[in-house]
Structure formats: structure tokens, C-alpha cells
Amino acid sequence: MDQSTEEKIKTAARKIFHEKGYSGTRTRDIAEEAGINLALLNYYFRNKKRLFELVMSDSLEDFFSSIRGAFVDTSTDLDQKIQIIINNYLDQLTANPNIPIFLLNELRSNPDALVKKSELRGVLNSSSFMQQLEERLKETKQTGINPFHLIVNILGLTVFPFMASPMIKEMRQINDEQFMAFIEERRTLIPQWIQLMIKK
Amino acid sequence: MDQSTEEKIKTAARKIFHEKGYSGTRTRDIAEEAGINLALLNYYFRNKKRLFELVMSDSLEDFFSSIRGAFVDTSTDLDQKIQIIINNYLDQLTANPNIPIFLLNELRSNPDALVKKSELRGVLNSSSFMQQLEERLKETKQTGINPFHLIVNILGLTVFPFMASPMIKEMRQINDEQFMAFIEERRTLIPQWIQLMIKK
DNA sequence: AGTTTTTTTAATCAATTGATTAAAAAAACT
DNA sequence: AGTTTTTTTAATCAATTGATTAAAAAAACT
The missing domain is CATH 1.10.357 (Tetracycline Repressor; domain 2)
Structure with a gap:
């Protein structure tokens, strides 16, 4: 199971956004779920909104x-x-x-x-x-x-x-x-x- | 239309919570909708959560x-x-x-x-x-x-x-x-x- | 009319959240 | 093996949010 960091974030984001919606989800929630450092969300996806739009x-x-x-x-x-x-x-x-x-x-x-x-x-x-x-x-x-x-x-x-x-x-x-x-x-x-x- | 402040807040809260949900709603949104001062939410309803439970x-x-x-x-x-x-x-x-x-x-x-x-x-x-x-x-x-x-x-x-x-x-x-x-x-x-x- | 209680206000605060930063580590290139 | 690029990290920051505070205003009471 050698998912790239980017894939890990996407998978986690999908799960958490589906459960909590956009405003109920913190970027920290996604980072924890993905088991990665919080700053990587911005490194790979720029901001929460973009990640959300992708999941949407x-x-x-x-x-x-x-x-x-x-x-x-x-x-x-x-x-x-x-x-x-x-x-x-x-x-x-x-x-x-x-x-x-x-x-x-x-x-x-x-x-x-x-x-x-x-x-x-x-x-x-x-x-x-x-x-x-x-x-x-x-x-x-x-x-x-x-x-x-x-x-x-x-x-x-x-x-x-x-x-x-x-x-x-x-x-x-x-x-x-x-x-x-x-x-x-x-x-x-x-x-x-x-x-x-x-x-x- | 002489609604009390408490009633104004309830009416506004219902509207905004229904539209935006709990986490998408800021207490400031409700105060603006009700046309009242933000601190009155806590004065009358103690906190956001209580107000929400009432609306729920x-x-x-x-x-x-x-x-x-x-x-x-x-x-x-x-x-x-x-x-x-x-x-x-x-x-x-x-x-x-x-x-x-x-x-x-x-x-x-x-x-x-x-x-x-x-x-x-x-x-x-x-x-x-x-x-x-x-x-x-x-x-x-x-x-x-x-x-x-x-x-x-x-x-x-x-x-x-x-x-x-x-x-x-x-x-x-x-x-x-x-x-x-x-x-x-x-x-x-x-x-x-x-x-x-x-x-x- | 004076006093007490309740309501309202603007400012402020503590905590939280999305985002940034600088440096270290790892990977890729020569 | 040295250099460059990419990825990762922990700390920090700026903005936001729910909540508090102290004082003023209004209402209620005597």
C-alpha cells in the first residue's frame, strides 16, 4: 500500500468532507486522517477550497x-x-x-x-x-x-x-x-x- | 411588529441555521439577520450550541x-x-x-x-x-x-x-x-x- | 425622584483555523 | 561525491469566531 502523499490527502479529504461537509471539516482533520503533516495540504493543493472542489x-x-x-x-x-x-x-x-x-x-x-x-x-x-x-x-x-x-x-x-x-x-x-x-x-x-x- | 429581542434572535437563528447548518453559521450571521448586537446571543441563549439545540x-x-x-x-x-x-x-x-x-x-x-x-x-x-x-x-x-x-x-x-x-x-x-x-x-x-x- | 434590575452596546479577549515560513531531509540529477 | 530540486517538518502567523467584559441606557420598582 504505497500511496503517494498526494493520494493519501485526496483519500482522506474525500472521507472527511463526505462526513462533515466543507465548513465542518478542518484541514487538521484531513491531515490527521491522512497521517501527514498539516502544511502538506497547502503544498499539494494550495488551499482547502481547491481540495474541496476536487472532491466535489x-x-x-x-x-x-x-x-x-x-x-x-x-x-x-x-x-x-x-x-x-x-x-x-x-x-x-x-x-x-x-x-x-x-x-x-x-x-x-x-x-x-x-x-x-x-x-x-x-x-x-x-x-x-x-x-x-x-x-x-x-x-x-x-x-x-x-x-x-x-x-x-x-x-x-x-x-x-x-x-x-x-x-x-x-x-x-x-x-x-x-x-x-x-x-x-x-x-x-x-x-x-x-x-x-x-x-x- | 413588536417582536422581543429573544424572539428576533430565534427567528433569525432558525433561518440561518436552516440555510447554512450549524458549523456553517457564525453567531455574527444570526446577529446581523436579527438586527441586534452580537453579545445579545450569549446574554439570551448562553452560547451557540444551546441556540442551535433549540432550533433543532x-x-x-x-x-x-x-x-x-x-x-x-x-x-x-x-x-x-x-x-x-x-x-x-x-x-x-x-x-x-x-x-x-x-x-x-x-x-x-x-x-x-x-x-x-x-x-x-x-x-x-x-x-x-x-x-x-x-x-x-x-x-x-x-x-x-x-x-x-x-x-x-x-x-x-x-x-x-x-x-x-x-x-x-x-x-x-x-x-x-x-x-x-x-x-x-x-x-x-x-x-x-x-x-x-x-x-x- | 431616586434606586435597583434588566437590557444593550462597543470593545476586547481566548481559542481556533487556514495558511505561511524557514530549515531540514530526501530524492533526483550531474 | 557534489549539486540541485522536491518533499517534509515544526513553528509561527494572520484572520476569524464564539464568548466575555464593563459601562451605558432603559425599564421596573419604591
């Missing part, structure tokens, strides 16, 4: 990358895509449960970070998935419904429980392991629910 | 209070309750769009705040709504599904778009007004989707 950009990329493939793939049909998107998201969120709340909380004060990812908008809006959704809504006589609602629903059913995990755990008096079992139950349920919304 | 407690109360009535009301049936809960939530979130992300972000670092509201767990778990949900799942041969999933779904479909509003606005290139129109569309759609999940 990477995290946005991570958030979208696990589903981009499924969105644009023309060889799968709508039902397959729904399954793949939800599965890929659950896998990714299981590995990085802090990403959604981190991203959405930071985007509140700095929405511009997303503008730099404007390419994603293009990908999403012209995706095979979007077209297939529109066609399905036509077939099911639901043309009054903006297909974007369905995308929000997939995200809401998949992502929200991770963001609300403290509340869910407290309300149901369950531990982390039991929470993850709850999430696994949803792996098959969410696609079924989405299917009901666009049923032929 | 109130905000949790607000988050749950708009739906508590509907949960325990025994004179309405399940379908009516779903409608009322979603409507009440949308009204409340429209008035205070920052509450969910504020609460869930702060609960990540301090879940204990919720333990102080443990009474809510009792209310939820023994509520008329919960019982009606269980009965409906029985009637529809879905006894393998924990009814709590449906509650998470209602929240996910209702609350998540508010939390994700920066992303939704950017992805669809819409302004605040258009975002609220998007939310209003969901007012009738969400109950329909939920009904599909528990359809007889």
Missing part, C-alpha cells in the same frame, strides 16, 4: 457514473434499464452511503458545482432511457405526465432512504446491519413499484 | 407535527390519510423548503437529537395509519412487505424533490417558480402512485 467534482462524477451507461445504452429495453439503474445505484450507495446527503447539502450553497457538469444534462435529456420513458407514457395514455417525474421517483425511492438513515434507524430501532437488510428488501420492491407507475 | 428541537417538531394528526386520526380511512399526509407535507415543505436537508444533514452528526423525540416513535408505530396499512397489505396479499416501506416511499416521493431541488433545477434548467409548478404536479400524482403500490 469527483463525487458528482461518482454519483452519475454508475447509471450513465444504463441511460444511454440502446441495447436494453425500458424494463431492463430500470432494473439496472436501481441495482447500480443501490450498489454504489451501499459502498458510499454519505454521498447523496453530502452532495445535496453542499449544492444548496454552491449550485455552480453542477453547472460544470452540464454535459450530464445533455446526456440525460437525449438518453435512450428518456426516450423509452416517453414512449411508455404515450402507450399508457399518461402523456400529461412529464417523464422527469419518473426519474425523480426512482431517485426518491432509491436515494432517500440513505439520506434519511438516522431517522429510519431511530424510528424502527434498528442497527446498521438491519438497516442494510431493509435496503436489500427494496432492491426488488422498487423496480416493482416503478413498473406499477408505468404499467401497460 | 423545534424543527423536528415542525417536521412531524404536520402529519401527526393524520396518522392517529381514527375517523379517516387509509386512502384519505394518504391524501392528507401528502398534502400537509407539501404545504409545509413549500413554506419551509430547507427543513428536510437541514434536519437530515445535522442528524448525521448528532442522531441523539432524535432520541429526545422518542415519543414520536410510539405515536407512529401504534398509529391508526400503520394499522390500516398493515390491513391493506394483508388484503392485497403483500404480507411479506414491511408497511414501513410504504411510509418511506411517501416520504421519498414527497420530501426528496425538495432536498434535490438544486439538481432538479439544473437538470431541467428551470427557475424556482417552475420548480414549484413541478411540485404542484406531484400533489395529485404522488397519492396515485402510492395507491398503485397498495392497490386492491
Whole structure:
């Protein structure tokens, strides 16, 4: 495990920024986590802000990358895509449960970070998935419904429980392991629910 | 508008804490927002932490209070309750769009705040709504599904778009007004989707 | 009207935080 | 082996932040 100092800092910064957000994170926290001298943060990354922007950009990329493939793939049909998107998201969120709340909380004060990812908008809006959704809504006589609602629903059913995990755990008096079992139950349920919304 | 100084501080604190979170908020921000002298925060509330805990407690109360009535009301049936809960939530979130992300972000670092509201767990778990949900799942041969999933779904479909509003606005290139129109569309759609999940 | 209590103010302080500095150590180059 | 460049270190600094202080002003009490 011979990580360079620069890599050590990045890894540590990702972890701590995800947990504490930008203003809750001290550069000393990152240095401690990385096991390096505090001044190295400025030597390698100039200042806290730059390091954060790097982590923010990477995290946005991570958030979208696990589903981009499924969105644009023309060889799968709508039902397959729904399954793949939800599965890929659950896998990714299981590995990085802090990403959604981190991203959405930071985007509140700095929405511009997303503008730099404007390419994603293009990908999403012209995706095979979007077209297939529109066609399905036509077939099911639901043309009054903006297909974007369905995308929000997939995200809401998949992502929200991770963001609300403290509340869910407290309300149901369950531990982390039991929470993850709850999430696994949803792996098959969410696609079924989405299917009901666009049923032929 | 003869608010006392104490009230002015509370109002300002709620606003700023909701926007910036605990660590992103300086006591000077609150004082400026309230139009009062900085030292008055300590005079009236002793320190930043106490003021925050007060705002946190109130905000949790607000988050749950708009739906508590509907949960325990025994004179309405399940379908009516779903409608009322979603409507009440949308009204409340429209008035205070920052509450969910504020609460869930702060609960990540301090879940204990919720333990102080443990009474809510009792209310939820023994509520008329919960019982009606269980009965409906029985009637529809879905006894393998924990009814709590449906509650998470209602929240996910209702609350998540508010939390994700920066992303939704950017992805669809819409302004605040258009975002609220998007939310209003969901007012009738969400109950329909939920009904599909528990359809007889 | 005088006295006491409460509220407010501007200045100041102690601690913290992001950042800088100068020197030492290590690596790379000749 | 000597020189140059890069990396690391511990100390220090400048700015910021939550909090305190002492005095003035206002309100309440007698």
C-alpha cells in the first residue's frame, strides 16, 4: 500500500468532507486522517477550497457514473434499464452511503458545482432511457405526465432512504446491519413499484 | 411588529441555521439577520450550541407535527390519510423548503437529537395509519412487505424533490417558480402512485 | 425622584483555523 | 561525491469566531 502523499490527502479529504461537509471539516482533520503533516495540504493543493472542489467534482462524477451507461445504452429495453439503474445505484450507495446527503447539502450553497457538469444534462435529456420513458407514457395514455417525474421517483425511492438513515434507524430501532437488510428488501420492491407507475 | 429581542434572535437563528447548518453559521450571521448586537446571543441563549439545540428541537417538531394528526386520526380511512399526509407535507415543505436537508444533514452528526423525540416513535408505530396499512397489505396479499416501506416511499416521493431541488433545477434548467409548478404536479400524482403500490 | 434590575452596546479577549515560513531531509540529477 | 530540486517538518502567523467584559441606557420598582 504505497500511496503517494498526494493520494493519501485526496483519500482522506474525500472521507472527511463526505462526513462533515466543507465548513465542518478542518484541514487538521484531513491531515490527521491522512497521517501527514498539516502544511502538506497547502503544498499539494494550495488551499482547502481547491481540495474541496476536487472532491466535489469527483463525487458528482461518482454519483452519475454508475447509471450513465444504463441511460444511454440502446441495447436494453425500458424494463431492463430500470432494473439496472436501481441495482447500480443501490450498489454504489451501499459502498458510499454519505454521498447523496453530502452532495445535496453542499449544492444548496454552491449550485455552480453542477453547472460544470452540464454535459450530464445533455446526456440525460437525449438518453435512450428518456426516450423509452416517453414512449411508455404515450402507450399508457399518461402523456400529461412529464417523464422527469419518473426519474425523480426512482431517485426518491432509491436515494432517500440513505439520506434519511438516522431517522429510519431511530424510528424502527434498528442497527446498521438491519438497516442494510431493509435496503436489500427494496432492491426488488422498487423496480416493482416503478413498473406499477408505468404499467401497460 | 413588536417582536422581543429573544424572539428576533430565534427567528433569525432558525433561518440561518436552516440555510447554512450549524458549523456553517457564525453567531455574527444570526446577529446581523436579527438586527441586534452580537453579545445579545450569549446574554439570551448562553452560547451557540444551546441556540442551535433549540432550533433543532423545534424543527423536528415542525417536521412531524404536520402529519401527526393524520396518522392517529381514527375517523379517516387509509386512502384519505394518504391524501392528507401528502398534502400537509407539501404545504409545509413549500413554506419551509430547507427543513428536510437541514434536519437530515445535522442528524448525521448528532442522531441523539432524535432520541429526545422518542415519543414520536410510539405515536407512529401504534398509529391508526400503520394499522390500516398493515390491513391493506394483508388484503392485497403483500404480507411479506414491511408497511414501513410504504411510509418511506411517501416520504421519498414527497420530501426528496425538495432536498434535490438544486439538481432538479439544473437538470431541467428551470427557475424556482417552475420548480414549484413541478411540485404542484406531484400533489395529485404522488397519492396515485402510492395507491398503485397498495392497490386492491 | 431616586434606586435597583434588566437590557444593550462597543470593545476586547481566548481559542481556533487556514495558511505561511524557514530549515531540514530526501530524492533526483550531474 | 557534489549539486540541485522536491518533499517534509515544526513553528509561527494572520484572520476569524464564539464568548466575555464593563459601562451605558432603559425599564421596573419604591
